[in-house]
Amino acid sequence: MTNFPKNYRFFLFCFVAMFIYLISAPDTVRANTKDIFNQYKTTLLQIRIVDVITDSKTTIGSGFFVNHSGLITTNYHVISKHVFEPKQYRIEFVLHNNKKTKKVYRAKLLNFDVIHDLALLQPEKKIFNKNTPYLKLQNTPLTKGEKIFSIGNPHDLGMAIITGTYNGFTDDSMNERIHLSSAINPGMSGGPSITEEGKVIGINVATAGNQIGFLVPVKYLKALIQRKEKPGDFIQHIGKQILANQNIYISDILKKPFKTKKLGQYQVPDKLASYLTCWGDSESKDLPYKISENSCATKNDIFLASQFSTGDIHYSRQYISAKNMNPYRFAYVQQAFFKNPGVFLSGQKKYFTNYHCKTDFIKNNRITFKVSFCLRGYKHFKGVYDMMLSAASLRKETVAIQTNLILAGVSYANALAFSKKYLEAFSWAP
Numbered sequence: 405m406t407n408f409p410k411n412y413r414f415f416l417f418c419f420v421a422m423f424i425y426l427i428s429a430p431d432t433v434r435a436n437t438k439d440i441f442n443q444y445k446t447t448l449l450q451i452r453i454v455d456v457i458t459d460s461k462t463t464i465g466s467g468f469f470v471n472h473s474g475l476i477t478t479n480y481h482v483i484s485k486h487v488f489e490p491k492q493y494r495i496e497f498v499l500h501n502n503k504k505t506k507k508v509y510r511a512k513l514l515n516f517d518v519i520h521d522l523a524l525l526q527p528e529k530k531i532f533n534k535n536t537p538y539l540k541l542q543n544t545p546l547t548k549g550e551k552i553f554s555i556g557n558p559h560d561l562g563m564a565i566i567t568g569t570y571n572g573f574t575d576d577s578m579n580e581r582i583h584l585s586s587a588i589n590p591g592m593s594g595g596p597s598i599t600e601e602g603k604v605i606g607i608n609v610a611t612a613g614n615q616i617g618f619l620v621p622v623k624y625l626k627a628l629i630q631r632k633e634k635p636g637d638f639i640q641h642i643g644k645q646i647l648a649n650q651n652i653y654i655s656d657i658l659k660k661p662f663k664t665k666k667l668g669q670y671q672v673p674d675k676l677a678s679y680l681t682c683w684g685d686s687e688s689k690d691l692p693y694k695i696s697e698n699s700c701a702t703k704n705d706i707f708l709a710s711q712f713s714t715g716d717i718h719y720s721r722q723y724i725s726a727k728n729m730n731p732y733r734f735a736y737v738q739q740a741f742f743k744n745p746g747v748f749l750s751g752q753k754k755y756f757t758n759y760h761c762k763t764d765f766i767k768n769n770r771i772t773f774k775v776s777f778c779l780r781g782y783k784h785f786k787g788v789y790d791m792m793l794s795a796a797s798l799r800k801e802t803v804a805i806q807t808n809l810i811l812a813g814v815s816y817a818n819a820l821a822f823s824k825k826y827l828e829a830f831s832w833a834p
Contacts, residue, residue: 436600440553441565444602446537450498450557451478451525451594452508453485457492466556466563466595466608467497467525468539470629474532476525477625478594479609480516481707483523487513487638488709488784495525500563515635518642519649519706520579520624521609523594539596541622542603546570551600552584554617556592556608568597568617570605577704578653578679578715581618582606588617643785646706646714646813653677654811654818662829667698668723670771670797670805673829675700680717693726693737706813712755714788714813719826720745722806731801738804742774742796745808749790756790757781765798769831771805772798777823779816791819795827805830 453463465482469475476497485493495511509527516523546552550570557563568586584597588611596604597619606619635641657676665674675682684698699720706715722741726734761778773795782788793809809826811819 437553437565437567440598440600440602441555441563444537444539444555444598445500445563447539448500448555448563448595449476449478450500450563451476451482451511452496452498453483453493454496455492456494461496462493464557464560464591465593466591468555468596468604469532469536470541470625471538472532472534472536474527474530474536475514475538475629476511476527477607477628478523478525479607479620480518480521480523482594483513483516483525484707484709487516487642490638497525497527513638515628515631515633516638516641517624517628518645518708520620520628521707522607522620522625522628524628539598540603541626542599542605546599546605548572552586552597552605553600554584554586554588554592554595554597554608554619556588556595558589558591560591564592568615573621574618576679576681578677578702579704579706580621580624581609581704582621584617584619585615586617587611587615639784642708643782643788646785646788647815649706650715650814650818654814654822658818658821658825662825664829664831665698666833667721667805668696668725669803669832669834670723671829671831671833672698672721672805672807673719673826677717679703692729693724693734696723696725697721709755711752714782714790716749716810716812718808718810720808724804724806726802729802734801734804738796738806741806742776742794745792745794749792749810749812751790755783757783759792766795766827768828771830771832773827773830774798775827779819782813787815788813789816789819790814791823793823793826797830 447469449467451465451467452461455462465478467476467478470477486495496508497511498506511525512528514524514526552568552570554566566586568584571583574581574583588608592608595608597606598604604622606621609620610618663674664671680700682700686696701718705713707713757780759778759780763776766773766775776794778792779789791811796806797804
């Protein structure tokens with residue numbers, strides 16, 4: 405037998421230990437994932453929205469039991485068709501089991517939080533008792549890097565479990581979301597993301613692809629379960645939630661001085677909230693004028709129905725300059741940009757009224773603005789509006805500032821207050 409020096413034996417020992425770890429670690433992860441899925445699969449549900457006329461499912465998602473009485477949670481966007489057209493669409497759920505023939509149950513909508521995309525359902529018939537399996541909700545926060553298991557029904561392929569990593573809260577979302585490194589896919593919406601102890605840390609809500617997923621923090625589900633108010637009219641309930649929510653974030657922005665930055669020979673509003681994403685660029689493309697643009701916008705909106713969302717803030721500032729252009733041609737260029745702002749809100753006529761606009765001239769901080777202020781109402785929700793504001797500076801022959809501002813889903817009072825403070829943040833600063 406060969407006698408190896410001590411240091412050789414030490415390195416050989418480390419190599420063997422590492423080899424054993426590498427070949428055994430994946431099996432451990434697989435075993436843990438399998439055990440967790442088998443332990444909690446009876447709490448999981450497929451949620452279906454069924455078209456009454458064709459008796460066929462039109463939307464699918466996931467859900468889970470949250471107590472022994474059979475209370476179910478899912479995402480609001482999964483059941484939104486039923487909210488707007490309850491006679492055309494019914495809600496059903498299917499228990500996860502290994503049987504080829506799945507038993508289908510009908511459910512009724514109890515309550516929802518449209519801002520955080522959550523809904524509570526109850527079986528139409530009392531078919532569950534104290535032995536109904538359910539998932540417990542996590543009470544303590546996690547540390548970045550901890551393992552999470554996301555469960556749901558991706559692409560209607562059957563219940564699946566996916567291992568991911570907890571990355572804390574996103575920094576650029578108006579409403580709190582958990583960033584998860586995991587392959588969440590359509591159909592998993594409303595399913596649970598749980599810890600190794602089987603406690604729900606969040607509810608699957610969206611994906612950005614490339615192993616980027618988002619969860620609704622479980623604290624909003626707890627708040628919804630504890631909410632005593634039971635809505636009688638679901639449409640009015642949405643309107644009240646939109647108005648209450650916009651009042652919070654608009655008031656929060658308005659109570660602070662607007663930050664400004666230099667853009668050409670003007671001071672303009674800068675980033676007004678942490679959840680806004682801003683970018684900028686300049687171009688001339690051999691034109692007789694140069695335009696430098698800076699824009700800020702929210703990344704996420706509030707889903708209400710298909711092709712119907714709200715909660716956007718978007719504003720752009722364009723500095724236009726021309727050294728060798730006569731004033732008449734420069735004014736023509738300004739007018740072209742003013743008529744075609746490039747920032748707008750789309751939407752189906754069944755949800756919105758026509759825009760009503762007013763044009764005026766406003767003097768402020770050594771700037772004379774031509775301003776167009778437009779509002780359209782939400783047909784379903786009294787007192788909720790989308791606002792579009794366009795403003796162009798006048799009386800400078802070779803430089804100008806133009807701006808466009810959009811606020812989606814706000815009250816008339818907040819639309820006016822925000823617009824006024826926004827325009828007051830501009831000033832001539834050569």
